[in-house]
Amino acid sequence: MHLRPLYNRLLPYLLSAPALVLMFLFLIGPIMAVLFLSFTDWQLGETAFRITGLENYLTLFSDELFLRSMRNTAFYIVMTVPTTLIFGLVGAMLILQSGAMRKLYQTIYFLPFMGTAVAMLIVWEFVLHPTIGVWGMIAQWFNLDPVNLLRNEHTALPILALISIWQNVGFAIVLFMAGLSGIPEEMYEAGALDGADGVFSKFSLITWPLISHVTFFVFILLTVHSFQIFESVAVLTKGGPNDATEVLTYTMYKEGFDYFRTNIASAITVVFLTGVGALVLIKAAWLEKKVHYQ
Amino acid sequence: MASITMNTIRKSYGPVDVLKNISLEIKDGEFISLLGSSGCGKSTLLRIISGLEQQTSGTLHIGGKDMTNVPPKQRSVSMVFQSYALYPHLTVFENMAVPLIMRTMSRTQRFPVLGKYIGSARSIRKEIRAKVLALAESLDIHHLLDRNPSQLSGGQRQRVALGRAMVRDPEVFLMDEPLSNLDTKMRAHMRTELAEIHQKLGSTFVYVTHDQEEAMTMSDRVALMMNGQLMQVATPREIYRKPVHKSVAEFIGAPKINILSGAIVERGVMEVCGVRTAVPGELQANASLGIRPSRLQPAPESSGTWQAQVITVEDMGSSFLLHCELSDGTRTISRIDSRSVVPERGANIHLAPQADCAMFFDANGWNHACHPHLDSDTLHAFSTTPPADSNADHAQGTKEYALASAV
Numbered sequence: 277m278h279l280r281p282l283y284n285r286l287l288p289y290l291l292s293a294p295a296l297v298l299m300f301l302f303l304i305g306p307i308m309a310v311l312f313l314s315f316t317d318w319q320l321g322e323t324a325f326r327i328t329g330l331e332n333y334l335t336l337f338s339d340e341l342f343l344r345s346m347r348n349t350a351f352y353i354v355m356t357v358p359t360t361l362i363f364g365l366v367g368a369m370l371i372l373q374s375g376a377m378r379k380l381y382q383t384i385y386f387l388p389f390m391g392t393a394v395a396m397l398i399v400w401e402f403v404l405h406p407t408i409g410v411w412g413m414i415a416q417w418f419n420l421d422p423v424n425l426l427r428n429e430h431t432a433l434p435i436l437a438l439i440s441i442w443q444n445v446g447f448a449i450v451l452f453m454a455g456l457s458g459i460p461e462e463m464y465e466a467g468a469l470d471g472a473d474g475v476f477s478k479f480s481l482i483t484w485p486l487i488s489h490v491t492f493f494v495f496i497l498l499t500v501h502s503f504q505i506f507e508s509v510a511v512l513t514k515g516g517p518n519d520a521t522e523v524l525t526y527t528m529y530k531e532g533f534d535y536f537r538t539n540i541a542s543a544i545t546v547v548f549l550t551g552v553g554a555l556v557l558i559k560a561a562w563l564e565k566k567v568h569y570q
Numbered sequence: 571m572a573s574i575t576m577n578t579i580r581k582s583y584g585p586v587d588v589l590k591n592i593s594l595e596i597k598d599g600e601f602i603s604l605l606g607s608s609g610c611g612k613s614t615l616l617r618i619i620s621g622l623e624q625q626t627s628g629t630l631h632i633g634g635k636d637m638t639n640v641p642p643k644q645r646s647v648s649m650v651f652q653s654y655a656l657y658p659h660l661t662v663f664e665n666m667a668v669p670l671i672m673r674t675m676s677r678t679q680r681f682p683v684l685g686k687y688i689g690s691a692r693s694i695r696k697e698i699r700a701k702v703l704a705l706a707e708s709l710d711i712h713h714l715l716d717r718n719p720s721q722l723s724g725g726q727r728q729r730v731a732l733g734r735a736m737v738r739d740p741e742v743f744l745m746d747e748p749l750s751n752l753d754t755k756m757r758a759h760m761r762t763e764l765a766e767i768h769q770k771l772g773s774t775f776v777y778v779t780h781d782q783e784e785a786m787t788m789s790d791r792v793a794l795m796m797n798g799q800l801m802q803v804a805t806p807r808e809i810y811r812k813p814v815h816k817s818v819a820e821f822i823g824a825p826k827i828n829i830l831s832g833a834i835v836e837r838g839v840m841e842v843c844g845v846r847t848a849v850p851g852e853l854q855a856n857a858s859l860g861i862r863p864s865r866l867q868p869a870p871e872s873s874g875t876w877q878a879q880v881i882t883v884e885d886m887g888s889s890f891l892l893h894c895e896l897s898d899g900t901r902t903i904s905r906i907d908s909r910s911v912v913p914e915r916g917a918n919i920h921l922a923p924q925a926d927c928a929m930f931f932d933a934n935g936w937n938h939a940c941h942p943h944l945d946s947d948t949l950h951a952f953s954t955t956p957p958a959d960s961n962a963d964h965a966q967g968t969k970e971y972a973l974a975s976a977v
Contacts, residue, residue, distance in 0.1 A: 465622050466655035470734070471643040471672030480680075481668070485659040 307549065314542035321536065332543040342544070344519050345527040348433060352523060353502040355437035356444070360498050361491065363441065364448025368456055369483075371449065382453065385446035393443075397511040400439055401426070426512050429520040436508045436521055444501065448494050455490030459483065496559040500552055524548050572633030572646060572741035572774055573598040574619060579628035581614055581798075588614050590798045592628070601768050601775040602803075603785035606795035607821075612778045613746055615795070619776060620744050621645050633741060643673070648735035649744040652751065654727045656719040662730050663702055663715040669738045670698045702737060709733050725756045732767070742774045749784060761788055782822055786810070794818055816935035819860050825891060828866055828902045829931075831858045840930075843876050843896045849930055849938075856933035861923045863891070863905040868913060869922035878902065880917045894921060 314332055318325035336342045371381045388396065403410045406422040415422035425431045463482050467473070472481040484491075506525040509515060515522040515530070524544065532541030574596040581589040589611045596602050604612040617623040618630060621642035630637045632645060648669075656665050671680060679691040686692055706712040711729050719727055728748060735743060745764075749757045765788045768775050779785050785792045786806040793803040802814045813819035819827045832842035832849075834857060840849040842859050849857065869875050878894035881901070890912050892904040904921060906912065913919050930938045 460653065460655070462651050462653055462655040463657070465642075466649070466651060466657075468622065468642045469620060469647070469649050470669040472668075473641055473643055476677070477672065481672075482657070485657075488659070 310542045310545045310549075313539055314546045317539055319536055320532075320538045325539075328539075332539050336540065336543050336547070341519060341522060342527060345522040345524050346547075348520070348522055349503065349505070349524045352433060352437055352440075352505055353499055355434060356440045356502045357495065357498045359437075360441050360444045360448050361495060363445045364494065365452050365487075365491070367445060367449045368452035372453060372456055382446075382450065385449050387446065388443045389447040393507040394511055396443070397439070397508055400508075401512055404435065427517050429518050432513050432517060432520045436505070436512065439508055440502065440505065444498060448498065451490055451494050451497075452487065455487040456483070459486045492559070492562065496555055500555055503548070503552055503555075573631075574742065574774060574776070575629075575631040576615075576619075577629045577631075579615070579618060579625045579630065581611070581618065581623070582626050588798050589618075589625070592798075592800055594793060594800060594803060596774060596776065599772045599774055601765070601777065601788060601790045603777045603779055603789040603792050604795060605779055605782060605785040605792050605821075607780055610795045611798040612780075612795050616649075616744050616746055616776060616778045619742070620647050620649050622649075646741040647744055648738065648740040648742070649746065650728075650731045650735050650748040652747040654719075654731040654748075654751075656727060656730055656734070658719055661716055661718055662711060662722070662733075663706070665719065665730055666702045666706065666733045666737050667698050669734060670701065673738060674698070702733075705733050705737055709736075724752050725760065728752060728760060732764075736767075736771070740773065742776065743768075743771075745775065745777045747779055748777075750779075750781070757784075764788060782824065786822075792822075794821060796821075812937065812939070813860075813929070814937050816858065816860065816931040816937070819929060819931075819937070823862060825863050825903045825905065827860045827862050827929075829858050829860050830896075830900055830902075831856070843898045843900060845874060845876060847928075852932075853930060853938055854933055857938075858931045859923075860929040860931060862927060863903045865924035865927040866902060866904045866921050867906060867924070868892070868904070868910075868919045871920045872922070875920040875922045878919055878921045880913050880915055880919060883912060883915055894919070896921075 315327055315329060316325045317328045317331075367385060371378055371385075374381055402408070404425050406412045406415070406424045411425065412422045414420075423431070425435045459482065463486065464478060467478055467482050472478050504525060505523050506529070509521050509523055509526045510529070513521040515526050525548065528541050528544040528548065531537045531544060574594075576592055576594045579589055579592040580587065592615060604615060606612045614623065618625050619632070621637065621640060621644075624639070632647070637645060657668065660668070674694055674697075675685075675691060676689070679685045679688050679694070681688075686695065703712065703715075706715055709729050709732065711726065711733060714722060714726055714730070719730065722730065728751075731748070748764075749760050752760060761784060764775075764777075768788075777785070777788065789806060791803055792806055792809050794801045794809060796817060801818050802809055804812070809818065810822050813822060816829060820829065830842050832840040832847070834849070834853060834855055835841045835846065838848060838851040838853075840847050840853065840857060840859070847859070871877075877897050881893045881895055884891040884893070885908075886905075887908070889908050890906050892906055892913065894902050894904065896902060902921065932938050
């Protein structure tokens, strides 16, 4: 007789249980484990460990290589995100004006984002090769010294940034195009009558404010994406030359899977997750409150 | 203040002609409505006046100046859009200030933060502020100035859109169905308000609508458009009483005019549903007779009445609508006073058309009483000339034919 209300009360939990279990197993569980491991001295293969508190973090923040990878990651983000954003927005505006060719351009720009990263990076390696690559040929034409851009301390990280921009600009274009086509034509017509008929006045009065939410979304997404840079470093530079392309995720990988220092790798992961988590929180808070005006 | 002169304006999109040789003169300070069903080209004409679109051929003058290739912002016109097109990210105050800021301040002065230190930016902003505040006060939206458009009701948005249009004192106001997003009550209210604003400002108003009630109640003249052509331009009174064409007669007036087809049995005599009527001698075969529902009333049987059966009776409160079927199957509508005796559904009655209010249309649909012997081109030119006085009776000298008793 009393079973029915109990069943009703339990039903929501039963229905959400599979998702909760999976989330716990593959998301929350591992994060908790990593967090815990970052406070221990456990290394892969060992049977015992002890709690060391903040020791791993202290080691990390006094390690020159880690600090270098932090700086490199930040520098990489600064190089890629604004450029991708600007090229994405300009590209989207141009494509929207292109009429019949619109779909073709959209597809062409989006292809790098859809392709397999490793395959494309191998192509890039060939393109950038100083003797047999396209870069070598161009350098020869202009009588330049065909330096190996990926083996040069000053050019390696900017080149990786360039590849990332090439790869992500199509993604930004698609999102911006969606945002731009959401602006009612009447806004521009009202603007034209109000006196905003130049390219800049139209952009500052109407376009830019009305796609602010898209811009912010793309900005966060690109930042998180840049934070996660790994494939290009692993395939093209392996962190070199002279640690010039050592980035957070690659350092984490080396610590965990080359040196088996799981505790240090865990601490780096926590630092990484904190950064990404902060961005996601900012996005959630800001996007809902400030940018969303309708 | 400015008059608007359009001369043989044509607009085509590829092979499709949206506007076909529109010639229209709008007087300075006039309130004219462009009335027509959707797709008739009325909005396109308004957009051509605003400069948002260019005519394919023909000329447009505003205040005597040729407007070909003049961009919208250099025309002294303001527009209120159907969707209001308020900037969603700006407050009501900022929305209203935009036209002034864009016109009176340089690009550097408009620059955020630093702009206010350039030249006389501060004093210009102060003047703009004063002007917007005064206008907001007069439109009774001063308490909404800090809100965003999304926080306003339909009527309030409408007022803000009006304010944005009024703030820079344009010579011509263009309105593209501005009341169609409001509820009935608010629409009636805003109608009165718009008419008052027009009287107060004395500017030229061009008002696009598909709602004949709006056009008839607010305008000095109504320009009725169909299929990209101007069918008739006349005062509301005239367009209702002397429509030049059957289609105009059918468009204007609710409920719709009764059109009864007749046969010319001999020269000057038409038979409509068994009743013979004297008509102008020039009327040929396939002519028809039009009679407004209010002029077709139940009456005692006589030789000049039609026998009819009541199909339905609609109670409209102040009146009743009587849907009847004549003996030859033609359906008619009569509007009868709520105080009169209302026949029951299914009753057999007689309907008498009020003699002096019948209209005769020839085989092509032209109103014979209004413009006998004119071909369609001449008619067109005639219909678009503005009256010297809005009350002038253009039908002077035209003949009205009384329905005669059976011959």
